Amino acid sequence: MSIVRQMLQMPSCLSNRDLLSCPAMQARSEVVTVPAPPVSDQIAIAKIEMRTVRLALNEPFETSFGSIDSRLIFLVSVEGQGMTGWGEVVAAEAPRYSYETVGTAQHVIRDYLAPAMLSGPVTDLTDLADRFAAFRGHNMAKAGLELAYMELLARISGRSLSHLIGGVRESLAVGVSLGIQPSLDQLLERVDKYLSLGYQRIKLKIKPGWDIEVVREVRRRHRNILLSVDANCAYSIADQDHLRGLDDFGLLMIEQPLNHDDLIDHARLQALMTTPICLDESITGPARARQALDMGSCRIVNIKIGRVGGYSQALAIHDLCYLREVPVWCGGMLESGIGRAHNIALASLAGFSLPGDISASSRYFARDVIIPEVSVAGDGTVEVPQGPGLGFEVDLDYITAHTVSIEQIEDSKK
Numbered sequence: 001m002s003i004v005r006q007m008l009q010m011p012s013c014l015s016n017r018d019l020l021s022c023p024a025m026q027a028r029s030e031v032v033t034v035p036a037p038p039v040s041d042q043i044a045i046a047k048i049e050m051r052t053v054r055l056a057l058n059e060p061f062e063t064s065f066g067s068i069d070s071r072l073i074f075l076v077s078v079e080g081q082g083m084t085g086w087g088e089v090v091a092a093e094a095p096r097y098s099y100e101t102v103g104t105a106q107h108v109i110r111d112y113l114a115p116a117m118l119s120g121p122v123t124d125l126t127d128l129a130d131r132f133a134a135f136r137g138h139n140m141a142k143a144g145l146e147l148a149y150m151e152l153l154a155r156i157s158g159r160s161l162s163h164l165i166g167g168v169r170e171s172l173a174v175g176v177s178l179g180i181q182p183s184l185d186q187l188l189e190r191v192d193k194y195l196s197l198g199y200q201r202i203k204l205k206i207k208p209g210w211d212i213e214v215v216r217e218v219r220r221r222h223r224n225i226l227l228s229v230d231a232n233c234a235y236s237i238a239d240q241d242h243l244r245g246l247d248d249f250g251l252l253m254i255e256q257p258l259n260h261d262d263l264i265d266h267a268r269l270q271a272l273m274t275t276p277i278c279l280d281e282s283i284t285g286p287a288r289a290r291q292a293l294d295m296g297s298c299r300i301v302n303i304k305i306g307r308v309g310g311y312s313q314a315l316a317i318h319d320l321c322y323l324r325e326v327p328v329w330c331g332g333m334l335e336s337g338i339g340r341a342h343n344i345a346l347a348s349l350a351g352f353s354l355p356g357d358i359s360a361s362s363r364y365f366a367r368d369v370i371i372p373e374v375s376v377a378g379d380g381t382v383e384v385p386q387g388p389g390l391g392f393e394v395d396l397d398y399i400t401a402h403t404v405s406i407e408q409i410e411d412s413k414k
């Protein structure tokens with residue numbers, strides 16, 4: 001184990017992972033050749049800042065649980081050793097996708113997670129995750145702080161986030177998630193637009209009344225594209241015959257057809273369908289991922305770093321799926337560039353073999369909070385930045401101009 005870690009210059013933050021037994025890590029060890037500077041073992045966090053920033057969406061985004069036309073972006077930054085690391089809490093304003101909201105995450109960070117993080121120097125990612133594990137749930141709040149910590153660690157060690165976590169890809173295949181549209185014509189026009197921009201996979205949001213006929217029409221016009229659908233929990237097992245109708249369209253996957261906490265009915269449905277089920281909302285951590293795979297509830301896993309509680313959990317789910325040869329891909333939460341940059345780092349791991357919901361900044365916002373913004377090349381790929389930390393500059397002037405609230409938390413004992 002120590003030899004592998006030496007070769008990789010693995011930070012001790014990853015020391016609890018079973019490196020030698022994980023093929024993903026062996027694959028990584030072949031490509032990492034440049035020794036990185038040693039990482040200090042202890043980082044005392046001096047200050048945590050929570051900020052909300054309202055960004056208008058270029059177009060409304062509608063799913064089976066509702067429509068939004070702006071995003072209240074929740075940014076967190078942490079300071080240590082004179083440097084700053086940035087993260088994003090991906091919770092929405094209303095508890096629809098998950099029970100967390102911007103408000104609950106502010107409360108949980110302010111009153112529980114930040115004091116735990118400030119209570120003593122952080123030794124590694126495992127140390128931080130262990131402190132957070134004392135509090136139940138609130139994964140998006142935990143993830144925001146883990147993200148900021150990992151960016152700080154990457155900046156201090158002068159490495160990219162991708163390098164820090166053992167990423168192997170220098171560019172990523174990406175797809176786009178298209179919300180429910182006012183009309184089929186508008187959807188078809190959107191599909192054409194994103195295909196012409198190069199996106200390698202189209203995902204259609206579906207709900208009862210906006211499903212079979214819509215998918216049939218898109219498939220009729222585009223016979224060979226990678227096409228998937230995402231129901232965001234809009235169906236029940238009683239709809240099984242209807243859902244089986246989706247098997248006719250050669251879909252890459254059907255994402256989260258049934259209830260968020262129901263692995264049992266998903267297993268029943270998967271046994272009846274040829275289309276692979278991919279779970280999003282249901283996979284709240286490594287244990288749930290293992291149970292879902294053991295039960296046959298899905299054949300593909302969507303990993304969202306916020307939903308699962310940060311890098312510590314996302315890396316564990318990645319490794320589990322890699323060992324079991326289950327494809328994973330990186331989901332999105334309409335993040336700002338800061339969250340998106342973390343998603344890019346995560347998706348550079350070996351197991352992320354399917355295109356992620358990592359679209360260009362311009363797909364969401366008129367202007368992003370990072371420089372340069374995320375862009376998608378004509379071949380539907382995004383470059384993994386190699387610079388230190390996020391690999392993007394945080395545009396503090398633009399963030400400040402759109403800041404709605406700001407709160408700083410320091411160790412009260414200091």
Ligand code: OSB
Binds near residue numbers: 177230334335358
């Ligand atoms: O279910 O994947 C989802 C956005 C917000 C909440 C849930 C989901 C989504 C998306 C958009 O599908 C993904 C993105 O482009 O960021």
Ligand code: MG
Binds near residue numbers: 230256280281331
């Ligand atoms: Mg989804």
